[in-house]
Structure formats: structure tokens, C-alpha cells
Amino acid sequence: xxxxxxxxxxxxxxxxxxxxxxxxxxxxxxxxxxxxxxxxxxxxxxxxxxxxxxxxxxxxxxxxxxxxxxxxxxxxxxxxxxxxxxxxxxxxxxxxxxxxxxxxxxxxxxxxxxxxxxxxxxxxxxxxxxxxxxxxxxxxxxxxxxxxxxxxxxxxxxxxxxxxxxxxxxxxxxxxxxxxxxxxxxxxxxxxxxxxxxxxxxxxxxxxxxxxxxxxxxxxxxxxxxxxxxxxxxxxxxxxxxxxxxxxxxxxxxxxxxxxxxxxxxxxxxxxxxxxxxxxxxxxxxxxxxxxxxxxxxx
Amino acid sequence: xxxxxxxxxxxxxxxxxxxxxxxxxxxxxxxxxxxxxxxxxxxxxxxxxxxxxxxxxxxxxxxxxxxxxxxxxxxxxxxxxxxxxxxxxxxxxxxxxxxxxxxxxxxxxxxxxxxxxxxxxxxxxxxxxxxxxxxxxxxxxxxxxxxxxxxxxxxxxxxxxxxxxxxxxxxxxxxxxxxxxxxxxxxxxxxxxxxxxxxxxxxxxxxxxxxxxxxxxxxxxxxxxxxxxxxxxxxxxxxxxxxxxxxxxxxxxxxxxxxxxxxxxxxxxxxxxxxxxxxxxxxxxxxxxxxxxxxxxxxxxxxxxxxxxxxxxxxxxxxxxxxxxxxxxxxxxxxxxxxx
Amino acid sequence: xxxxxxxxxxxxxxxxxxxxxxxxxxxxxxxxxxxxxxxxxxxxxxxxxxxxxxxxxxxxxxxxxxxxxxxxxxxxxxxxxxxxxxxxxxxxxxxxxxxxxxxxxxxxxxxxxxxxxxxxxxxxxxxxxxxxxxxxxxxxxxxxxxxxxxxxxxxxxxxxxxxxxxxxxxxxxxxxxxxxxxxxxxxxxxxxxxxxxxxxxxxxxxxxxxxxxxxxxxxxxxxxxxxxxxxxxxxxxxxxxxxxxxxxxxxxxxxxxxxxxxxxxxxxxxxxxxxxxxxxxxx
Numbered sequence: 026x027x028x029x030x031x032x033x034x035x036x037x038x039x040x041x042x043x044x045x046x047x048x049x050x051x052x053x054x055x056x057x058x059x060x061x062x063x064x065x066x067x068x069x070x071x072x073x074x075x076x077x078x079x080x081x082x083x084x085x086x087x088x089x090x091x092x093x094x095x096x097x098x099x100x101x102x103x104x105x106x107x108x109x110x111x112x113x114x115x116x117x118x119x120x121x122x123x124x125x126x127x128x129x130x131x132x133x134x135x136x137x138x139x140x141x142x143x144x145x146x147x148x149x150x151x152x153x154x155x156x157x158x159x160x161x162x163x164x165x166x167x168x169x170x171x172x173x174x175x176x177x178x179x180x181x182x183x184x185x186x187x188x189x190x191x192x193x194x195x196x197x198x199x200x201x202x203x204x205x206x207x208x209x210x211x212x213x214x215x216x217x218x219x220x221x222x223x224x225x226x227x228x229x230x231x232x233x234x235x236x237x238x239x240x241x242x243x244x245x246x247x248x249x250x251x252x253x254x255x256x257x258x259x260x261x262x263x264x265x266x267x268x269x270x271x272x273x274x275x276x277x278x279x280x281x282x283x284x285x286x287x288x289x290x291x292x293x294x295x296x297x298x299x300x301x302x303x304x305x306x307x308x309x310x311x312x313x314x315x316x317x318x319x320x321x322x323x324x
Numbered sequence: 325x326x327x328x329x330x331x332x333x334x335x336x337x338x339x340x341x342x343x344x345x346x347x348x349x350x351x352x353x354x355x356x357x358x359x360x361x362x363x364x365x366x367x368x369x370x371x372x373x374x375x376x377x378x379x380x381x382x383x384x385x386x387x388x389x390x391x392x393x394x395x396x397x398x399x400x401x402x403x404x405x406x407x408x409x410x411x412x413x414x415x416x417x418x419x420x421x422x423x424x425x426x427x428x429x430x431x432x433x434x435x436x437x438x439x440x441x442x443x444x445x446x447x448x449x450x451x452x453x454x455x456x457x458x459x460x461x462x463x464x465x466x467x468x469x470x471x472x473x474x475x476x477x478x479x480x481x482x483x484x485x486x487x488x489x490x491x492x493x494x495x496x497x498x499x500x501x502x503x504x505x506x507x508x509x510x511x512x513x514x515x516x517x518x519x520x521x522x523x524x525x526x527x528x529x530x531x532x533x534x535x536x537x538x539x540x541x542x543x544x545x546x547x548x549x550x551x552x553x554x555x556x557x558x559x560x561x562x563x564x565x566x567x568x569x570x571x572x573x574x575x576x577x578x579x580x581x582x583x584x585x586x587x588x589x590x591x592x593x594x595x596x597x598x599x600x601x602x603x604x605x606x607x608x609x610x611x612x613x614x615x616x617x618x619x620x621x622x623x624x625x626x627x628x629x630x631x632x633x634x635x636x637x638x639x640x641x642x643x644x645x646x647x648x649x650x651x652x653x654x655x656x657x658x659x660x661x662x663x664x
Numbered sequence: 665x666x667x668x669x670x671x672x673x674x675x676x677x678x679x680x681x682x683x684x685x686x687x688x689x690x691x692x693x694x695x696x697x698x699x700x701x702x703x704x705x706x707x708x709x710x711x712x713x714x715x716x717x718x719x720x721x722x723x724x725x726x727x728x729x730x731x732x733x734x735x736x737x738x739x740x741x742x743x744x745x746x747x748x749x750x751x752x753x754x755x756x757x758x759x760x761x762x763x764x765x766x767x768x769x770x771x772x773x774x775x776x777x778x779x780x781x782x783x784x785x786x787x788x789x790x791x792x793x794x795x796x797x798x799x800x801x802x803x804x805x806x807x808x809x810x811x812x813x814x815x816x817x818x819x820x821x822x823x824x825x826x827x828x829x830x831x832x833x834x835x836x837x838x839x840x841x842x843x844x845x846x847x848x849x850x851x852x853x854x855x856x857x858x859x860x861x862x863x864x865x866x867x868x869x870x871x872x873x874x875x876x877x878x879x880x881x882x883x884x885x886x887x888x889x890x891x892x893x894x895x896x897x898x899x900x901x902x903x904x905x906x907x908x909x910x911x912x913x914x915x916x917x918x919x920x921x922x923x924x925x926x927x928x929x930x931x932x933x934x935x936x937x938x939x940x941x942x943x944x945x946x947x
Contacts, residue, residue: 032771035850039771040779043764046820051786054797061797070800118687122670132692135699137936138925140879142897146918147702150911195695197940204941215380216413218673220427220478221401230426234417253791256881260901280792281882291796298793305790380671399672 055302062296070291084296089286092271093279094304096183100275101251103187104194108247109240111191112198117232119199120206130203137196141256144193149261152176152185176262179269186257186273194250198243205239206232241316245309252305253277276301326391326404326481326514328354328377333386335372335538346372347383348538354531359508359515361525363561364535370518371486373535377516378405378484391481406475406513407484410491412467414459420446420470421455427478445477446470448510449503465496476511483513489524501527522562526550534558552652556659559583559652565615565626572656574621575600575646580662581654586628588650591616591642599643602627604636620644706730706916713912733903733916738891742899743924745811746878749895752815754873758866761824766854768825769832770840783822791882799886809890818877824869831862868939871932878925896921 063080066073084090115133119126139147152175175185213231222230255277258264263284264274279285280297287293335347347369354360362370375381377388379400388395395403406427414423424442433441446452449469459467468488475483489497505528508515519525525532526546533543534557542554553559559567569583576582592599602625606617614629616636627644629635636642653662676684700720705713707725733739767773768780798817807813835858843853859866884895894902903917929936 029772029774032767033773036767036771036773036776039763039767039850042760043783043820043822043825046760046816047783047786047822049801050798050817050820051789051794053801054794055789057797058793115691118684118691121676121684122674123676123681123684126688129688129692131930131933132695135926135929136695137875137940138922138929140897140921140925141881142879142900143918143922146900146914147698150702150705150915150918151698153911192695192698200937200940204937210411210413212409212411212413213415215671215673216407216409217426217430219378219380219400219405219407220474221430222426226430230415230418234415237417249790256897259881259885277792277882281795281886294796298790298796302788302790302793306788309788375671380673382672 055299058295059299060295061292062299064292064295066291068289070289073292076292080292081296081300084293085300089271089274089279090276090297090300093274093276096272096274097252097254097276099183100187100190100254101248103184104190104251105244105247107187107191108194108198109243111195112202112243113236113240115195115199116202116206117228119203130199133199134196134203136193137200139193139196141193142260145189145257145260148185148189148192149176152261177266179266179272182262182266182269182273186254186261189261190250190254190257194247198247201239201243202236205236209235241312244316245312248308248312249305251275252301252308255281258282327356327389328352328360328482328514328516329387329389329392330354330373330377331387331389333373333376333383333388335369335376335381336384345538347376350386350535350538350540352533352540352543354514354516356514357512359505359517359528359530361517361519361529361532362535363519363522363525363532365520365561367537368535369538370535374484374486374516374518377482378407379403380407404478404481405484406478406480406482408471408475408486408488410487412459412471412488414467414470414474416459419456419458420451420462423459423470424473424477427474431478441477442473445473448476448507449473464492465500468492468500472507476507476513479511480513483511483515485515485517487519488517489519489521497524504528523564526562534561552661553583554661556581556583556654559654565628567652568623568625569654570620570625571623574623575651576653579656581656581659582646583652583654584646584650586615586626589625589627589644589646591627591629591633591636592645593643595643599645602642602644604638604640604642607635607638609635616642618642702915703919705912706733706919708912710912713915729912729916730920733913734920736913737899737903737917739896739899739917739920741892742894742896743921745893746896747924748811749814749818749880749884750874750877752811753818753877754870756815756819757821757824757873758870760819761821761828761869762854762859762866764825765828765832766850766858768829769835770850770853770858783825786820786822787826795883795886802887809888809893811893813887814884814893814895818880818883824873827865827869828862831865832858835861864935864938867932867935871928871935872939874928875925875936 061073062084063075063078064073065076065080119130119133136144154177175181209232213235214227217227217231252275254275258273258275258278259282262273264271264278264282265284266272274282274285276297279287280294280301282288287297330350330352333347333350334345336343336345338344350369350373352360352373362373364370372381376383377390379395379398383396390403390405400407415426418426421439421442424445425438428438428441443452443455446455449472451466451469451473454462454466454470459470462470468491471488489500492500501524504517508528517524517528529546531543532546532549534541534549536557542549542558549558550562553562553567556569559569563585565586567583567585568589569581572578572581574582595601600620602616602618602620604616604618608615608617609631611631613631614633614635616627616629618625618627625644654660655662704720704722706729707727709724709726709728712724712726713729764783768776768783794817802808802813802817805813807816839857840853843857848856879897880895881897881901885898885901888894888898900914900917900921903914
């Protein structure tokens with residue numbers, strides 16, 4: 026009994042800073058947000074009074090929330106598979122012992138240097154009907170590029186925002202998959218080769234299974250990012266085009282965006298945030314349980 | 325089964341000043357159904373040579389023939405060669421059955437046929453109860469047998485093995501050696517086996533090629549190599565304990581190094597012109613025999629005595645005699661064997 | 665590796681080589697095209713930037729736009745703020761993570777497992793939840809529009825503790841025992857043995873923290889609304905509201921903003937890969 030307590034004072038001292046920070050800036054907000062979720066407040070976030078826990082259900086059922094949720098799922102449905110496929114594709118193409126391959130690898134990982142703001146602005150400019158070179162050069166083939174512009178068209182706005190996110194994430198997935206590829210033992214490939222397996226068979230029988238834990242990790246990370254997509258929306262479309270029913274309003278933007286219907290309404294914002302938290306928990310749980318069985322972990 | 329012929333094989337790594345020949349102008353003829361062991365210390369080029377036969381590496385020069393067909397430009401797939409890697413290279417995510425079936429799957433054999441052939445291969449190695457396990461759940465010895473099963477299921481002409489026993493503990497190694505010899509007897513394939521362990525070579529091979537620094541020093545049956553080693557290196561590599569090779573001038577002329585096996589020397593009572601004085605340093609009583617370690621004119625020497633003889637004590641000086649017929653003579657400069 | 669060392673499986677020759685290089689180049693062009701287009705426009709005048717497709721060609725270049733973007737966008741202040749913020753947060757994260765990781769790895773105390781689970785649990789709470797309330801907390805401390813308010817909440821992360829603890833756990837216990845026999849207390853052991861042994865991970869974590877903080881968008885936007893403390897990412901977004909004929913100012917601003925990070929990444933490439941792959945790849 027005594028031994029366990031021996032280090033307690035020192036431990037307390039060492040843990041204090043982290044505990045204080047996490048307690049004050051993570052736990053407390055979570056608890057407070059849950060509480061605020063059943064309150065209605067004025068524009069400054071003060072003078073709150075209780076309106077009951079049913080507010081959670083009201084928010085969940087509201088059109089705006091469902092719209093934002095749907096948009097976010099669509100956003101994830103585009104960015105996650107594309108992110109994984111492109112990341113793996115790039116990593117495999119660059120996984121050869123050729124002269125100068127290092128240059129290509131650096132180029133492929135370069136998008137890590139772009140922040141959300143930088144990447145979004147790059148695409149804002151590119152897709153802008155007047156300024157964007159893309160729009161003007163390709164407008165003969167794809168008229169929607171110039172008129173009214175990819176970001177202003179209800180149907181293409183969300184995919185366009187997703188595109189900028191996929192581009193920005195290429196570097197990250199490339200670096201991780203490349204590292205994972207290099208940790209696959211060469212023996213396995215050689216054994217398959219001697220047994221007569223061609224490139225495709227080696228890919229499906231050796232590369233993919235051995236990559237599966239990494240792919241799961243990437244999938245989880247990109248999904249989490251999709252559910253926190255705010256900057257992209259703020260810079261590119263502010264949730265609009267309004268006329269098309271705000272198809273780019275992701276759930277993060279719904280909570281914080283200036284043009285969102287619930288901006289400055291602390292109670293509703295809190296409820297939405299807590300709902301998002303719950304949804305994320307469920308998603309993570311599902312991802313791990315469903316996929317972990319199919320993911321192989323080499324010993 | 326097939327004959328394997330290597331003609332003038334050279335493999336160079338690096339270029340210019342730092343170029344090194346891992347394999348240096350090696351020619352070797354392996355009969356069909358031989359159990360050929362490539363024996364040598366690490367870095368001697370034996371694994372590289374094996375990989376060249378399998379088609380995993382290209383020779384810088386020379387020709388490889390399998391079954392009288394030139395295969396230099398043929399992919400491993402077309403060479404009818406199977407390989408067992410030192411690490412076994414089992415697919416961790418596949419079951420034992422799927423691992424063994426894989427080569428057949430690649431060749432388009434249908435499911436039912438695959439399953440029965442894999443089961444047959446597995447059963448011949450005692451694995452039939454483990455078919456649904458994954459490699460991660462198996463012991464080292466079991467994994468090794470799965471690797472073997474996967475190789476034999478194809479019934480290849482040539483069977484390449486790269487130090488397959490080195491990851492096993494001593495007892496398992498002995499058991500598996502016997503199983504490999506038995507396997508070779510049952511199958512129709514030509515075995516090419518790489519190892520640094522001379523005991524494995526001596527017990528399993530029908531033919532041994534001793535390699536050092538990329539070259540083959542001697543080829544022959546285990547008996548031939550044991551009885552008449554071609555160089556000092558070979559003499560000191562084979563045998564447990566290895567042959568004693570005295571410095572030049574001891575026992576015979578300045579240009580000759582004399583070698584003798586520990587069991588061929590005797591400790592005699594009286595010294596004479598024909599005996600050598602040895603300072604005893606260590607005596608190991610092994611039960612069935614005794615090993616006496618000592619110094620002869622600065623060189624370390626081992627003598628084997630039957631357990632029944634009385635062993636000398638440490639720090640004694642004894643006389644050892646080597647009968648003329650048991651002496652091996654080597655050129656003092658080149659190390660090569662001198663025939664009488 | 666010289667070609668002679670590549671096995672038959674790994675080598676590419678003849679047509680395959682040509683094809684592979686072509687594919688690599690094509691992809692590289694696609695990846696870099698957005699960057700190229702934007703950088704090119706940053707070096708053109710307002711009119712030149714809108715003159716398509718000539719805007720994509722390396723002609724009629726000028727550094728005027730960049731200079732205007734720098735002064736009009738007050739980029740010097742923006743960069744300084746971002747830099748200070750990132751450095752402070754990185755130091756804070758490293759310091760607090762080192763301490764708590766040490767406690768979890770080397771000390772014995774009750775409820776250790778529960779506490780660690782709690783630490784990990786905080787990583788599940790999304791920023792959307794915390795930012796709402798943290799804004800009000802910071803306001804009530806009077807830290808709004810200050811570097812303190814900007815940086816302190818960002819130091820609250822359990823990821824650092826998790827990663828460093830992993831490394832600390834690999835320190836052989838004999839080392840700790842030998843140090844104890846030599847009379848080293850916890851503080852000195854941390855400073856002289858544990859921390860130096862985990863330097864690569866610390867470097868990677870530091871780089872990752874710096875990068876993440878530099879790229880922060882929502883939090884600075886929420887907490888800062890004066891011009892003095894504005895960070896780079898937010899300042900950039902305000903540039904985008906400039907008039908349509910000078911939208912190329914945005915591209916110039918982006919180029920300026922990206923340069924420090926590009927330099928950082930080229931210099932610290934290996935640490936970055938290490939930081940990103942921690943947890944993603946085994947071994």
C-alpha cells in the first residue's frame with residue numbers, strides 16, 4: 026500500500042500543469058457545453074435561462090442541422106476514399122529505385138506545407154471565375170467553371186470545397202503511406218515473385234493487407250478532419266450558395282460560421298457541438314470495430 | 325527434377341573503386357536430384373549465388389542453366405524454382421492453408437484441386453491440424469514447415485533454401501535436419517541449400533561446395549571434403565573440432581604446413597624426433613571422449629582421446645604423435661593441398 | 665543504389681522506366697499546378713493576373729504585388745504574431761508533456777491507469793465543443809486579444825504526453841535503477857537521461873506542434889479581433905476580401921505566408937516524417 030503512494034507527491038507536481046490545462050480547457054468546456062445545450066441565451070451569451078433538455082432533440086431534428094450533417098457526411102464521403110486512394114496511388118508510383126526519385130517524393134509531400142488557409146485561398150483563386158486560370162482555360166470544356174463558377178453553383182460547390190481539402194491532404198497521406206510501404210519486408214514480395222505472382226497479385230496479396238492498419242489510421246484522421254472542416258468553408262463559400270440551400274455548410278461552420286443561422290446563439294451552438302461530439306464518438310467506435318476485424322496486424 | 329549448371333558466374337556490387345565481387349567467376353555443376361550445400365562463412369557469396377539461381381538477382385557475367393535450358397533472361401516464374409527464405413516469408417494475414425495454396429492459386433489451379441494438394445503437402449510435414457491458424461499463432465518450427473510445405477506444393481524442379489534452420493533452437497535443428505533429408509529422398513527435386521553450419525552440410529549433403537570470398541574452394545562429397553580438404557581454409561572449416569593446422573616448418577619443411585585431425589593424433593609416453601611437445605591448457609571430459617587443448621610451439625592444438633585413456637593434467641607437457649598417413653600437407657604460402 | 669544492387673524484382677528497365685518517369689512527371693505537374701498558377705499570379709500586376717491564359721506564362725513579372733501585399737496586409741506583424749504564438753505553444757506543449765509523460769512512465773501512484781485513460785479521453789473531444797466555452801473563459805480572465813489568451817488553451821493536448829510516454833517506456837529499467845543508485849532524483853534523471861534519450865521524438869513532436877499551431881484558424885479567429893494580435897492565417901483571409909481587380913494580392917499573400925513553412929519543412933524533413941508517422945506505422 027505504501028509503495029503505491031510513495032511517488033504520489035512528485036507525480037502530482039508533475040501532472041499538475043497538464044491536469045490544469047486539460048481540466049480547464051477540455052473537461053470543463055465539455056461539461057459546460059452539455060449544460061448550456063438546454064439553455065437559451067441572448068446574443069452576447071449571457072442572460073441564459075433553461076428551456077429543457079428537449080432542445081437537443083429540436084436541434085437534432087432541425088432542417089439546418091440535418092443539412093449541415095448531411096453536407097459533412099458528403100464531404101467525408103468524398104475526401105476519405107479519394108484521400109486514401111490518391112495517397113496510396115502516389116506512394117506506390119513513387120516507390121521505385123529510380124534516379125531522382127527523391128525529387129518526386131519531395132514534390133508529392135509538398136502539400137503538407139499548406140495550411141487550411143493557404144490551400145483554400147489557392148483554390149479560391151483558381152476557381153474564381155475572373156481570376157482563376159483554371160476557370161478561364163478550361164471553360165470551353167466545362168462551362169460551369171466560368172459561369173457561375175464552381176464555387177457558386179449549388180451542385181458543384183461542395184465537391185469543389187472537398188477537392189481543395191483532398192489536394193491539401195495529399196502530402197500527409199503520401200508521407201504516411203510511403204513510410205508504411207517501406208516497412209513491408211522485402212522477403213514477402215520476393216517469395217510471391219518466385220512463386221510467380223505478377224505486380225497486381227503482389228499488390229493485393231502483400232501490399233494491401235500489410236498496409237491495412239495504416240489505411241485505417243488515415244481513414245480515421247481524414248474523417249475527423251472532415252467533421253471539423255471550418256476554414257475551407259469560411260474562405261471559399263461561407264456555407265453558401267444560399268440560393269441552393271447552403272450546400273457547403275458543414276457542421277463546424279453551422280456552429281461557428283458568421284453567416285450561419287445560429288451564430289451568436291450560445292445555447293443552440295452548444296447543443297449542436299455536443300451532438301457533434303456524440304456523433305464523432307459513435308463514428309470512431311464503428312470505424313474501429315467494423316474495420317479492425319478486417320485489418321491485419323502483422324506481428 | 326533438373327540439373328543446374330552455373331558457368332562463369334560473377335556478381336559485382338558497386339562501381340569503380342568500390343566495386344566488390346560478391347561472386348567471383350564461379351562455375352558449378354549440380355546433378356539432378358542432388359542435395360547440394362553451399363557452405364561458407366557469412367559474406368562468402370553463397371546467398372547471392374542462390375538468389376542468382378532463383379532469378380532474384382541477375383549475374384554480372386556468366387550463364388545459368390536449369391534442365392539444360394539457358395535461363396539468364398527467364399523470370400523466376402518460368403524457372404520452376406521454389407525458395408524457402410531464412411525468415412520464412414509467410415503471409416501474416418493468410419491462414420496456413422492459404423499460404424500453402426498461394427503458389428497454386430497464382431498458377432490458376434481451381435479451388436478444390438488447390439485445397440487437396442495443399443492438404444497433401446501439409447500432411448506430409450505434419451501440419452494438417454494447423455491449416456486454419458495464422459503464422460502469428462505458430463511456433464518457429466511450425467512456421468518453418470509451413471514455408472517448406474508452400475515450396476513443395478508446386479513440385480518444383482529446383483528447391484532453393486537459404487539458411488532455413490538458423491532461426492531454430494538446437495534440438496529442433498537436429499530433428500528438422502533428419503526431416504529434410506527424408507524430404508529430399510521422397511521428392512524428385514534438386515536441392516540447393518545455403519548454410520554456414522558445417523554440421524548441417526556434413527549430415528545432409530550429397531555434395532558440398534565450400535565458398536570463401538566469392539569463390540568456390542572445393543566441391544565434393546562430405547567424405548571427400550573431410551578426408552582430403554583442398555585448402556587450409558576448408559580444412560579448418562570442416563569438422564568438430566576443426567582440423568589442427570600447424571605453422572610452417574613444424575614437423576616438416578619450411579614450405580609445408582602440416583594438418584591433422586584431433587582424432588588422428590595420440591598422446592604418447594616418450595618423446596622422439598617424430599613427436600611434438602604440447603603444453604596442456606585445458607582438458608574437457610565429455611563422457612564418451614576427452615578433448616585436450618594445448619599449445620604446440622605457439623599454435624593452438626586439440627587432441628581427441630577415448631574416455632578410457634588417462635587424461636593429462638593442466639600445465640603438463642605431453643608428447644603427441646601424428647602418424648605419417650594421417651598428415652595433410654598444405655603449401656605454406658598458398659594454403660593449397662600438396663599431394664604426396 | 666547503383667543499378668547492380670537492385671534485385672530483378674525491384675528494377676525497372678527500358679519502356680517500363682520511361683513509362684514510370686512519365687507518370688511521375690504527370691502527377692507532379694498536377695500536384696504543383698495549383699501552386700504554380702498562384703505563384704505566377706503573385707508576380708503579376710492586377711491586370712496581368714487576369715489576362716488569361718497569359719497569366720500562366722512566366723512573362724511580365726513584377727515584385728510590385730508582393731510588396732503591396734506585404735505592406736497593405738501588414739504581413740510583418742502577422743508573421744511575428746504567428747511565430748510568437750507557435751513558439752510559445754510548442755514550448756508549452758513540450759514542457760507539460762515531458763512532465764506528465766515522466767509521471768506516467770516512471771512513477772508509481774494510485775489511480776495511474778484511470779488518470780491516463782482520462783488523458784487519452786480528452787483527445788476525443790472535438791475542438792468545436794471546447795472553443796465555444798474557452799472563448800468565454802478567456803474573456804472572463806481578461807485575456808481576449810492577448811498572446812496569453814491565444815496560446816494557453818492551445819497547450820492543452822494529451823497527444824504530446826501519449827507520444828513521449830511511449831518513448832519513455834522504452835528506457836530500460838536498469839538505467840533508472842542505476843541512476844537511483846547514483847543518487848539521481850527524478851528531476852535530474854528527466855533532465856540528464858530521459859529527455860536526451862528521447863530527443864528524436866521530442867524534435868518531431870515540437871515540429872508537429874509548431875506546424876499545427878501555425879496553421880490554427882478557428883481559434884485565433886474567435887479570440888482575436890484587433891489588428892495588433894492577428895495571426896497570419898486570419899490576416900490572409902482578410903486579404904481575400906480585397907477588391908476583385910487586385911485579387912492577385914491574395915496570391916501574393918499566400919506565397920509570403922507559405923515560404924516560412926516550406927523552408928522549415930525542407931530543413932526538418934526527417935523529423936516531420938517521424939512526427940507524422942508516430943502511431944501510424946508500427947516500428
